Amino acid sequence: MIGAYYDTVFDAAQAQGLPVETAADYAASAFLDGKPTRQGKRKSSGAGRHAAFWASDFLRTLPVQAWQQESLGLALARYLGQDRFACPDILAHVAKLAPDVLQQAARHAGLVLRQDSARWREMEALADSQPETFSEFVQLFRIFKQAHRLRVDEIERLRQPLASLTPLDLLAYASLCAFEHLLPDLLEGRDMPKAPDAQEVWDAVEDILAWKLGTCDAAGLRLTDTAIAASLRQHLTPFLFPSSEAPGPRHDLYAAFAALLDAQIELDAFISRSAEAFSYDDGVRFVRQGERLEIIEVDAQARAAWRIDGDKLNRLHQYWLYRGMDALMASPELLALVSPAHLEANLQAFAKAMGTWLRLQEVYGVAEQVRSEAGSSVDVFRALLATELMTAFYIEDFLRPYHQHLQQLGHPWLALGRLAFGGLLQPAMQNRFPITWSDRAAKIARITPWTVTPEHPKGQAQAAEAILDFWTSDWSAVAERLREGDVALRPRWQERPVLMMGRHLFQLPWMMAVQNNATAAVNNLRRLGARRNEAREETRRIEYRLGALFEQRGFRALVGHELPAGASDDADAGEIDLLCALEGHLLVLELKSTYQRRSVKDAWVHRTSTLRKAGWQLHRKVPAVRHALQRDAALRHALALSPEAQPQITAWIIDTSIEWDHQAFRGFLKVSLEEIQIALRDERRWLNDPEGLFRAACVGDATTRLAADSEPIDTLYPGGFSAKQFIEVVETAAVWTGTA
Structure with missing residues (x-):
């Protein structure tokens, strides 16, 4: 029954002689991993798991050291991040026992931008019952709320002049803005440290268009040739081909768009650099100075790792x-x-x-x-x-050609007009x-x-x-x-x-x-496309292709090895993604395949979900593999391991993303899949731009040379490849050294 599940996990861990902190960690990890998945014949709901976990008896008896573990803090963040289930007494309990843990959980739950949440009201109530501990914390949140509200209100105000425009109309003004403000700097290779970069501008334009798509009349998206011509004739071509016989450019709407864009960039920057940094960047701390906040760096190494x-x-x-x-x-x-x-x-x-x-x-x-x-x-x-x-x-x-026209004419609209007119003069009217x-x-x-x-x-x-x-x-x-x-x-x-x-x-x-x-x-x-039917096949294909790459280096590789029933004391060890053995060394690899992230928030979620779980999986799988090797002669034979000696086991989390590279999860190193491949192929030289292809200053005058056949300028294995040397190369991040 789900109601007693977490107490059962806790009790079972203690029955094995594990400390109370470890037993609590096991139960919290089960909760974070979405267990149990079923309640009888029905799938368990998230709200049901919350109700069962927070009703567990063991939570009320835990010492402060147990609450200071990451898994318990993340469980609190999960609770504060949802509004379907309420258990305010657990907050009051943790607030007295470990207030710093609860404050961090409130940050990690993203409550700073969700202050209309019932969970935030529970946190606010603590400022009344424990003002010496929580009143300053709540005040920080209120300053964020006011700053966020001011920026949102400004955007709402600046949207009004553009409310009647269609998505295509907005695209016209976005394009004019890009050719006036973005491309000249990119084409000239100018460094503008105080200005938002191109990606920030694109993201802001995208947010504006998302607002327009979510609010526009559906008919505005069913465009005809006539509608396209009418839109561009009013909002684009007057800038490119000014005429005294036609309506002039709508400088008012262009200025309104530019003002909205600036405000959107400011809001996005506030969210990413302030609100999300406060919530998910543990390398900084926010300190109140009157009615404003200052950022203090508390972990320079963690922030440097992101860069x-x-x-x-x-x-x-x-x-x-x-x-x-x-x-x-x-x-x-x-x-x-x-x-x-x-x-x-x-x-x-x-x-x-x-x-x-x-x-x-x-x-x-x-x-x-x-x-x-x-x-x-x-x-x-x-x-x-x-x-x-x-x-x-x-x-x-x-x-x-736009860059050439801009250099000749000196104004973006004149240059754009020349570019467009040149296309119209071509035989096929380009x-x-x-x-x-x-x-x-x-x-x-x-x-x-x-x-x-x-x-x-x-x-x-x-x-x-x-x-x-x-x-x-x-x-x-x-x-x-x-x-x-x-x-x-x-x-x-x-x-x-x-x-x-x-x-x-x-x-x-x-x-x-x-x-x-x-x-x-x-x-x-x-x-x-994460839910595509092919995604599962692709994950298996990654394992097989990586296994084949190890085999090319002389390893024996087993992909997707299932430990036979009874081979391990841990019934939950599951499938081993990849086992690779050579020269008395055995690699136990847990592979994770995701996508490329851009924000601190997305990276934090990846660390505390996928990578945290991968560390937990290896925590169970490595003892299970060691146990299986003692009993399973066929497994040792398949890996060409000596029956007499115990192999030296190294376990890594191999991830397709670069975030949190070379950090440890439950003591297991996380490295990128590409680093492993480059180390196996001994191709560090191509990370260092040996032909200088990426040293061109800008798009406008970039030239590209195809690399001729060249000898490697260095090798990761000057004494020859070996399993021991390969492991050392990976664990010392040698792939990333030796920059050109």
């Missing part, structure tokens, strides 16, 4: 481009498909697509074909190639506006030549259609989800950058030309 992980991610992008170039140069068939027009840009597009394809295969287990949301089967490499060729097209045919659009048939025709293969020298329209589906975000569907309050998996527009309104498809050259298509592809599949 270092970001640098590693950038270097991994370099690594995969070099891998892609190497694969491209080894494929005459692919090289034959590269168009001689804009040869350098097209070569780079092919190399980038190949690098991302290798990454999706080796790191994420993606097969050659996947299903789009529309149900079509997509050739993944061709989909990647299509988006990279789109980027190359927008760089060569939009950004470069669209060179800041927004491009076409109907579905025309877009398929445009993509079809990019699907050329030796078997289909003219390409395939069906393949082009599938590619289009893969990259398309249906704004009518997104708007419906937003109106219903479902924002959990709203596509970031870079993840699906072809925007569908009615039968027309829109793209933004100013975004497509500079976005990271590799990240877009990964998150398209692994974030938005």
Whole structure:
């Protein structure tokens, strides 16, 4: 029965002679892991588990040391993060026993931005009963609430002049803003440390468009040629082609959009750098100085780790481009498909697509074909190639000429007008506006030549259609989800950058030309597509491919090994993702496959859910493996382990994401899957940009060179590869040293 489940877990741990703190940790970990999953024949509900856990008798008898464990603090954060179940007496109990734990749980629950919650009212009540402990804490929250309210109210006010505009109208002003304020700095390579970066601006524009999609009339998304022409004639072309015979530019609306954008950037920055930092960044502390707050850094090492992980991610992008170039140069068939027009840009597009394809295969287990949301089967490499060729097209045919016009004319509107007019003068009247659009048939025709293969020298329209589906975000569907309050998996527009309104498809050259298509592809599949039918197969494929890479180095590898019943004292040990043995060393690997995160909040959730659970799994599995090796001769034989000697066991959490790299979870090291692969392949050199491809100052004058065959400039194994040396390379993070 679920009501006694957690007391039973606690009692069983104590019966094994474990300390009370450990027994409480076991029970709290079971709760955090969603156990029990069923109550009789029915699935257990989250509210039911809360009710059962917080009613457990053992919680009222725990010493302060038990509450100071991470699992108990996270359980409190889970309670404070929901509104379906109330148990205020447990807060009063912990407040007297371990107030610092409760305060941290309130932060981790994100209550600073949820002060309308019933759980926050329970916290506020503690300021009355224990003012010396909680009144200052509550005051901090109230300052955050006021600051947040001021920013939200300002945005509500600034939205009013734009309330009647359609999403396309807003896209016009966003595009004008991008060409005036974003692209000149990017093209010139200027460093603007006090200004928001491009990603912050894009995110703010996306938030504004999400507001518009959630509030606009559905008819505003069923665009016709007439509606598109009317919108652009009023909101875009007067800036590009001013005329005394036509209505002038709507500078008032452009100024209103710019003001709203600034306010949205400010709100987003407040949330990410203040509210979410307060909630999820344990490397800082907020101190009240009168009616304002100051941030004090309390753990410089933890904050530096976040920046270092970001640098590693950038270097991994370099690594995969070099891998892609190497694969491209080894494929005459692919090289034959590269168009001689804009040869350098097209070569780079092919190399980038190949690098991302290798990454999706080796790191994420993606097969050659996947299903789009529309149900079509997509050739993944061709989909990647299509988006990279789109980027190359927008760089060569939009950004470069725009940059030249801007240098000549000195004003963004004049430069944009020259660019658009030049397109109209071409024989086929090319669209060179800041927004491009076409109907579905025309877009398929445009993509079809990019699907050329030796078997289909003219390409395939069906393949082009599938590619289009893969990259398309249906704004009518997104708007419906937003109106219903479902924002959990709203596509970031870079993840699906072809925007569908009615039968027309829109793209933004100013975004497509500079976005990271590799990240877009990964998150398209692994974030938005996490529930795809292929996702489970991909996870298994990751394990097998990594196992094969270990075998190439001489390891014996077992994938998905199930310990036989009775082989372990721990009935919950479960499946071992990967066992690898060589030279008396045995690696026990727990693999986790997720997506690439951008916020401190998302990273914290990953650490306290997926990675915390992985550490707990290894905590159970390593003793189970050791126990099985003592009894299972077949297992030792399969791993080529000597029957006499005990192997030296090393256990790691292997994760497809870079967050929390080289940190320990229950004593087990977490490393990225890509680091393991690079260490096994001995390819550290490609992390260090040996050809200088990433040293170009900016988009406008960047040049790209394909790497020639070159000798490795260093090796991780100067004395030859061995299991012991490999383990040392990983545990000392040697892959990341030796920067060029």
